[in-house]
Amino acid sequence: xxxxERLCLAHLWVAFTAxxxxxxxxxWQMWVRSPLGAKVGxxxxxxxxxTAHGVSMAYVLSTFFIMGFGYFxxxxxxxxxxxGKPWAWLGFWMGLIGVVMxxxxxxxxxASVLFTFYPPLTGSAWxxxxxxxxxxxxxxxxxxxxxxxxxWKRENPGRPVPLAMFATVANAVMWLWTTVGVAVxxxxxxxxxxxxxxxxxxxxxxxxxxxxxxxxxxxxWLLPAYTAFYTLVPRAAGGRLYSDTMGRLVFIMxxxxxxxxxxxxxxxxxxxxxGMKFIQVLLTAFVTVPTFLTIFTISASMEIAGRLRxxxxxxxxxxxxxxxxxxVLAAGLAFVMLGFGGFGGLINMAYGMNAMVHNTAxxxxxFHLIFGGSVVIMYFAIxxxxxxxxxxxxxxxLAPLRLQLWLWFIGMMVMTLPWHWLGLQGxxxxxxxxxxxxxxxxxxxxxxxxxxxxxxxLLASALLFVRNLFVLHRSPALALPRPLYALAVHPPxxxxxxxxxxxxWNVLVAILMLLAYGWPLAQFAIAxxxxxxxxxxx
Amino acid sequence: xxxxxxxxxxxxxQPWRVWATVAVLTIVFAGALLGVVIIPVVQGRAAGLxxxxxxxxxxxxxxxxxxxxxxxxxxxxxxxxxxxxxxxVLQVLARAxxxxxxxxxxxxxxxxxxxxxxxxxxxxxxxNGQSGAAIYKQLHDYQSGSRVHPLMTDVxxxxxxxxxxxxxxxxxGQPKRDPNPATLGxxxxxxxxxxxxxxxxxxxxxxxxxxxxxxGGPIEAPILHEQGQNYLALQLKAYxxxxxxxxxxxxxxxxxxxxxxxxxDGLSRYxxxxxx
Numbered sequence: 001x002x003x004x005e006r007l008c009l010a011h012l013w014v015a016f017t018a019x020x021x022x023x024x025x026x027x028w029q030m031w032v033r034s035p036l037g038a039k040v041g042x043x044x045x046x047x048x049x050x051t052a053h054g055v056s057m058a059y060v061l062s063t064f065f066i067m068g069f070g071y072f073x074x075x076x077x078x079x080x081x082x083x084g085k086p087w088a089w090l091g092f093w094m095g096l097i098g099v100v101m102x103x104x105x106x107x108x109x110x111a112s113v114l115f116t117f118y119p120p121l122t123g124s125a126w127x128x129x130x131x132x133x134x135x136x137x138x139x140x141x142x143x144x145x146x147x148x149x150x151x152w153k154r155e156n157p158g159r160p161v162p163l164a165m166f167a168t169v170a171n172a173v174m175w176l177w178t179t180v181g182v183a184v185x186x187x188x189x190x191x192x193x194x195x196x197x198x199x200x201x202x203x204x205x206x207x208x209x210x211x212x213x214x215x216x217x218x219x220x221w222l223l224p225a226y227t228a229f230y231t232l233v234p235r236a237a238g239g240r241l242y243s244d245t246m247g248r249l250v251f252i253m254x255x256x257x258x259x260x261x262x263x264x265x266x267x268x269x270x271x272x273x274x275g276m277k278f279i280q281v282l283l284t285a286f287v288t289v290p291t292f293l294t295i296f297t298i299s300a301s302m303e304i305a306g307r308l309r310x311x312x313x314x315x316x317x318x319x320x321x322x323x324x325x326x327x328v329l330a331a332g333l334a335f336v337m338l339g340f341g342g343f344g345g346l347i348n349m350a351y352g353m354n355a356m357v358h359n360t361a362x363x364x365x366x367f368h369l370i371f372g373g374s375v376v377i378m379y380f381a382i383x384x385x386x387x388x389x390x391x392x393x394x395x396x397x398l399a400p401l402r403l404q405l406w407l408w409f410i411g412m413m414v415m416t417l418p419w420h421w422l423g424l425q426g427x428x429x430x431x432x433x434x435x436x437x438x439x440x441x442x443x444x445x446x447x448x449x450x451x452x453x454x455x456x457x458l459l460a461s462a463l464l465f466v467r468n469l470f471v472l473h474r475s476p477a478l479a480l481p482r483p484l485y486a487l488a489v490h491p492p493x494x495x496x497x498x499x500x501x502x503x504x505w506n507v508l509v510a511i512l513m514l515l516a517y518g519w520p521l522a523q524f525a526i527a528x529x530x531x532x533x534x535x536x537x538x
Numbered sequence: 539x540x541x542x543x544x545x546x547x548x549x550x551x552q553p554w555r556v557w558a559t560v561a562v563l564t565i566v567f568a569g570a571l572l573g574v575v576i577i578p579v580v581q582g583r584a585a586g587l588x589x590x591x592x593x594x595x596x597x598x599x600x601x602x603x604x605x606x607x608x609x610x611x612x613x614x615x616x617x618x619x620x621x622x623x624x625x626x627v628l629q630v631l632a633r634a635x636x637x638x639x640x641x642x643x644x645x646x647x648x649x650x651x652x653x654x655x656x657x658x659x660x661x662x663x664x665x666n667g668q669s670g671a672a673i674y675k676q677l678h679d680y681q682s683g684s685r686v687h688p689l690m691t692d693v694x695x696x697x698x699x700x701x702x703x704x705x706x707x708x709x710x711g712q713p714k715r716d717p718n719p720a721t722l723g724x725x726x727x728x729x730x731x732x733x734x735x736x737x738x739x740x741x742x743x744x745x746x747x748x749x750x751x752x753x754g755g756p757i758e759a760p761i762l763h764e765q766g767q768n769y770l771a772l773q774l775k776a777y778x779x780x781x782x783x784x785x786x787x788x789x790x791x792x793x794x795x796x797x798x799x800x801x802x803d804g805l806s807r808y809x810x811x812x813x814x
Contacts, residue, residue, distance in 0.1 A: 042734050043744065199628040256562065273598025274605070278573025279566065286565065435738030498554035508562050515566045523598060533623050533757050 004075050004082050005390045010092055011068025012383060012390075015061045016466060018099070019376075022056035023462035025049045030415070030455035035436045035445040043432035047112040050430075054115030055106065057372070059134055060099055062221045065379055066175075067091070067141040069224050070168045072386055074148040076484060077164040077231075080155070083147050091140030098133025101126050112537055114430070116214070117190060119206045120532040125194035128186050135179050142172040153501070160495040163247045164231040164485055170251035171223040173502050177259055177509060178220055181212025193534045200531035204271030205524040211262035212517060215284075219258035221371055225378035226250070229298045229331060232385055234486035236327035239305025244488035246297045248499045253290040255505055257283055260516030267351055268358045271529065276520050277351065283516065284349050291342060295335070302331075304489065326401045330381030333409040337373035340413075341366060344420065359430075362423025365416040372458075373412040377405060380465055387472050388479035396477050400468050407461035415454025418447040578604035619784050620682040621675045623757055630703045631670055639708030642701050646693060647709075655712040660768035666712035669751075672760035673706035676784075684784040714764050715812075725813070729804040733813075740796045745805065750814050756786065767810035774802045 029049055031037040075082050082088065104126065105111040111123030149161055149169045161169075189206050192198045230247040234240055241247065263272060263280040306317025323329050344366040347353045357363060384401050388394045395401060422444050427434075436445050498504050574596045582592025585607050594600040602608040621627070644653065647665075651657050655666030665673060679685040680694035681702075697705070731737070736744040748755025749762045762770065776782035777794035785791055797805070 043747070199632060200625050270601075271598070273574075273596050274603060275570070275574035275578060275593075275596030276598060278577065278596075279569040282569035282573065283565065433735065433738075437739050496551045496554050498551060498558065504555055504558060508558060511559075512562060512566065515570075519597070531625060533628065535755075535757075536752060 004071055004085065004088075007082075007085065007088055007092070008068045008072045008386070009390050011064045011071070014092075014096060014099070015064035015068065015379075016383070016469070018056040018060035018064070020462055020466055022053045022061065023459050025053040025056075027452075027455045027459040029053065030448075030452040033433065034448040034452045036449060036452065038433060038436060041432075044109060044112065046432035047114070048106060048109050051112050051114050052103070052106050055102060055131070058115050058217070058221075059102075059131060061376075061379075063134060063138050064095065066171065066220065066224055067095075067138060069227075069382060069386070070141060070145055070172065072390070073164045073168045073227070074145060076389070077162040077168075078148060078152045080148075080152060082144070083151055084144050087140050088144055091137040091144075093137075094140070095134045095137035098130040098137065101130030101133065102128075103130075105130075110537070116210065117185075117206075119185075119190055119193065119201045119203055120534050122190060122194045122201075122534050122536050125191055128191050128194055132183065132186055132191075135183060138175065139179070142176050145169050145172040158494060160244075160492040160500055162485065163241070163244055163488075164227055166248055166500070167223060167227040167230065167251045169502065170255050171220060171227075173506065174216060174223070174255045174258060175220050177255075177513070178213050178216035181209045181214075181262070182217075185209035185213075194536075199534055201534055202524060202529060203532045204269070204529050205521075207266060207269060208263070208271065208517075208520055208524070211265045212259070213262070214265050215262045216258040218367070218371065219254050219287075222375050223251070223254060224382065225334065225375045226254075226294060228327070228378050228382050228385075229294060229334075231485045232327055232382065233298065233331040234301040234305060235483060236325050236385070237302055237305035237321055237331075239301055239308055239486070241486045241488040242297050242300035242304065244490070244492045245495070245499065246293055248495070250290040250293050250297075252499070252502075252505055253286070253293075255502070256509060256512060257286045257290070259509060260512040261287065263516075263520060264349055264354075267354050271524075272520050276516075280516055281349060281351060283512070288342075288346070291338075295338075298331070298335075301486070324398060324402065326384045326398060326405060327381045329402055330377050330405050333405060334374040334377050337369055337377070337409070337412060340417075341370035341374060345370065357423055359428060360423035361419050361427040361429050364429045365419030365423055368419070369412060369416040373409075373416065377408050377412075380405060380408065383465075383469065385484070387469060389484070391473055392479055393472055393475040394477040394479040395468075395472055396475050400464065400471075404461050404464040404468055407457055407464065411454050411457030411459075411461055413454070415451050415458060418451045418454075422447050422451070581605035617786075618788070619675065619679050619684045619786055621678045621758070623671075630700060631674060631707065634670070634700075634703040634707030636704065636708045636711055638701065639704030639706070642697070642705050643708055646697075647705065650689070651709070655709045656715075657766065657769075660766050661772060662766070663769045664765055665709035667714035667761065667764070668710055669757075669759070669761050670703075670706040670710035671757045673709055674703055675758040677702045677706065679784040685782060725808065726804055729801070729808050732801065732805065733808060737796075742793055742796050746814070756789075758786075762809040763814045764812050765809050767806040770806035770809055771802055774805070778802075 029046065032040045032046060071082055071088060102111070105124035106127065108124075111127035113121045113123045113127075117128075145168055149165055152165070153159075153161060160166075185206050189201050189209070193201050230241060230250075234242075261280050261284040263277055264284045266272060267277055267281075302321060303311075303317050305322075306320045309317075309320045309322070311317030311320030321328055321332075323332065344362070348357065348363065348366060384395070423429075425444060427444055427448075434441050434444065434448075436442050575593060578592040578596035579589045582589065582595075582604050585592075585605055587595070587604065587607065591600060592604040595602050595604040643651075650659065650662045651665050655664055655668070657664050676685060677694045677697065680687065680690045681697070683691070694702075732742065733745045736742045736747070745762070747753055748759040751761050753759075773782065774790075774794045774797060777785065777790045778797065780791060783791060794802075
């Protein structure tokens with residue numbers, strides 16, 4: 001590990017601290033929205049809490065976890081020291097200072113604009129500047145990942161980059177592209193408005209710029225889970241990866257097709273023509289390709305493991321898998337949630353069906369199931385897998401780990417399935433309370449309570465997770481060095497440069513973005529639309 | 539980052555570059571052909587749109603859906619107020635000259651609203667610390683006839699446009715008296731509920747959603763704390779009866795018509811006491 005343990009642990013603990021706080025807030029929100037807590041709190045408090053919950057989960061947990069895991073992969077997969085470690089610490093401190101700068105105005109009620117900002121609402125400038133610092137810190141991480149891979153390639157000419165590192169760099173490259181949209185929105189539109197330099201803001205433009213970021217950011221969160229599917233899960237199951245090439249193709253396709261698709265978040269917006277929406281919906285459909293390829297490849301890899309362990313018949317290999325291992329269990333549970341969430345996503349993607357669920361609780365339920373469910377459960381499994389390497393101590397018992405993963409799965413299903421159903425009934429999102437005395441809304445009450453119970457189970461699981469990590473830090477068992485990353489059935493000996501780097505793909509991303517976002521952005525310069533008056537919430 | 543030396547043999551790479559580019563571009567152009575040309579033209583035909591209009595609508599150059607004839611309604615709108623918050627108007631407000639405003643206040647407004655915006659009679663509103671945009675809109679509405687008052691209509695009509703903004707900015711800059719509301723006695727729970735949560739059963743939104751300073755409601759929403767009790771009650775009654783009608787989208791008329799007499803009284807006392 002060559003002494004990057006502290007760096008990784010610092011990132012991961014910031015991530016999971018934010019996560020724990022956000023879980024408490026999320027549960028409180030579920031309670032006050034339910035008939036049980038209908039008289040508790042004020043809308044002001046509710047939106048403050050939603051902002052803190054969203055910022056913690058979407059920006060702090062994800063970014064710090066991905067950075068910490070990325071540093072871990074760079075050192076363990078490449079088996080060489082991390083280049084530029086002081087820079088990595090600089091990125092960490094920038095991010096942490098940024099988080100503090102953002103959290104203080106939120107807690108003072110000066111930034112209750114939700115994590116997606118929604119101009120012309122504007123909060124304290126410190127809030128936005130803090131978040132820009134977090135993103136800038138993550139850019140340092142991106143550069144370090146790219147440099148680490150480039151140095152390894154220079155030292156190992158002609159050899160394929162290990163898949164775990166290839167995937168991590170794919171995510172770093174994608175994140176650099178992704179953050180351009182929100183950075184431009186914040187620096188040129190929102191922060192000047194928050195500072196009082198301008199009195200109006202072009203909402204169509206800001207929504208378009210945010211959409212640039214909004215879908216790809218979800219894949220930024222998702223790719224570590226996929227990295228684990230391809231590199232950690234097959235090894236944990238005692239098998240081999242079915243195809244290394246498939247893995248490379250999948251990460252490349254995510255890089256290509258997570259970016260030029262963001263306008264599908266604006267299907268009900270008036271500022272874009274139907275034609276441009278159609279193009280991006282079509283491109284969105286291609287995001288399903290790497291997802292299905294992954295389900296196939298990982299299922300095949302698990303089948304290899306199951307049959308090596310003596311599984312027989314069409315489904316017998318499933319029962320033969322070592323489900324007692326947290327990584328295998330988490331992957332199985334993540335797949336179930338990915339199945340439900342993925343099909344929900346297909347519905348959001350379709351123009352006509354999106355019109356029915358748009359701005360309803362369906363959407364909130366969807367992204368909780370996908371990110372909070374499939375992705376975060378893999379974050380847990382990754383943490384359980386790498387923590388022994390970081391601390392030199394091993395888990396004494398895997399039972400509390402399995403219990404925690406099951407609780408998370410059950411809590412997420414109990415919370416989000418009724419939530420989807422409520423969305424189909426028309427329950428709107430982004431509101432602080434419901435009038436359960438209304439006969440139509442009264443019918444939602446029981447399902448909201450069921451959903452809240454799911455939230456309580458999730459909170460219990462979150463606390464158990466933190467407890468498990470604390471216990472590990474004091475565990476008497478010493479961690480034995482064991483292989484971490486899965487070998488492929490046919491380990492690659494040489495791969496074309498296209499599957500060993502991102503030069504070609506960056507050019508193609510640039511072309512795709514020009515075609516998909518060129519006109520939608522240019523139209524704001526050619527024919528500026530009426531601007532909205534800035535609303536300051538402080 | 540893709541170093542060609544790394545591919546063994548180098549010839550492996552050429553087809554990747556060619557076919558990846560062809561595949562990616564084919565998908566985009568197929569999408570453009572379908573989304574911008576074929577579907578709009580076919581759908582537009584059914585809606586009675588010519589091909590050119592349908593394509594322009596699909597691109598977003600011309601407003602409207604490429605699949606439907608629009609707009610369906612050509613009735614001219616009848617606004618209740620002539621004030622439009624354009625960037626120009628906001629700039630006028632932002633650049634208002636408070637010295638000039640003060641001069642006009644001493645000449646015209648002082649008799650009723652006081653030099654510092656503290657009114658002399660209970661039926662006149664206090665203007666100290668009021669939102670500049672709110673004062674601007676009311677003066678403008680008196681000018682245009684959207685709001686009518688035996689005294690104010692003529693006063694406002696004598697004020698030219700930039701002076702309105704100056705007067706508004708002057709009064710907006712006068713300090714509130716800022717009493718400590720904690721010392722002002724007990725608050726009825728139902729009034730606090732109306733202010734903080736509204737009453738969803740009657741479609742009444744919370745007062746604080748728009749009238750608390752910095753709430754983020756419509757820019758012209760006035761600040762209510764420390765306003766005179768009589769004035770507030772009079773206005774709520776005028777909205778309820780429809781006598782006053784310069785509220786955009788009839789927001790306040792809809793709300794006030796739902797309030798009971800004790801609620802109007804309670805809310806007026808609440809705000810007059812200095813609560814926000």
